[in-house]
Amino acid sequence: MAKRPSPSRIKIHSIYTPTEAAVVLGVHKQTVRRWISHHSLPADKTQRPWLINGADLKEFLGHRKQKRRRKLELHQCFCLGCKEPRQPDGKLADYVHQSPTSGMLTALCPSCGCLMHKVISRASLEAIRAKIEVTIKRADPRIVSPEDSPSNVPFEQERECDVKTQSK
Numbered sequence: 001m002a003k004r005p006s007p008s009r010i011k012i013h014s015i016y017t018p019t020e021a022a023v024v025l026g027v028h029k030q031t032v033r034r035w036i037s038h039h040s041l042p043a044d045k046t047q048r049p050w051l052i053n054g055a056d057l058k059e060f061l062g063h064r065k066q067k068r069r070r071k072l073e074l075h076q077c078f079c080l081g082c083k084e085p086r087q088p089d090g091k092l093a094d095y096v097h098q099s100p101t102s103g104m105l106t107a108l109c110p111s112c113g114c115l116m117h118k119v120i121s122r123a124s125l126e127a128i129r130a131k132i133e134v135t136i137k138r139a140d141p142r143i144v145s146p147e148d149s150p151s152n153v154p155f156e157q158e159r160e161c162d163v164k165t166q167s168k
């Protein structure tokens with residue numbers, strides 16, 4: 001998993017090529033090209049290499065960061081139906097181990113009844129159990145996802161209601 005880019009190292013009055021931006025941010029240059037091609041990072045593509053305005057890059061990364069940082073309490077799940085963090089209905093949730101260090105919390109949204117999922121670290125399970133009642137279940141092979149990456153699930157990549165566990 002790539003490290004998080006650090007927008008604070010970008011100078012807003014500088015112009016960057018994708019390679020330079022990649023070096024400053026500590027990401028792969030292909031990642032920067034992808035931001036331009038697929039994620040609407042503005043760049044001057046009339047010449048090679050492409051040129052990125054430092055201010056644009058900073059703003060782009062700032063938005064990504066905001067998107068990812070949704071306020072979610074440890075015992076809350078993000079409901080895709082409501083587009084809001086929700087405490088599990090009846091303060092009840094199921095937990096299934098998916099790896100030695102993480103698992104999937106599943107609960108119902110109290111507002112819309114949508115099934116909510118959240119990848120949590122096993123270490124945070126006790127803190128969650130202090131807030132809500134969690135039933136620990138055996139792993140179900142059908143819901144173990146191979147690309148499970150509990151420590152860093154970017155918001156954009158989430159499927160269903162999976163969301164990164166916010167640690168305090």
Ligand SMILES: [Zn+2]
Pocket residue numbers: 079080081082083086109110111112113114
């Ligand atoms: Zn809901």
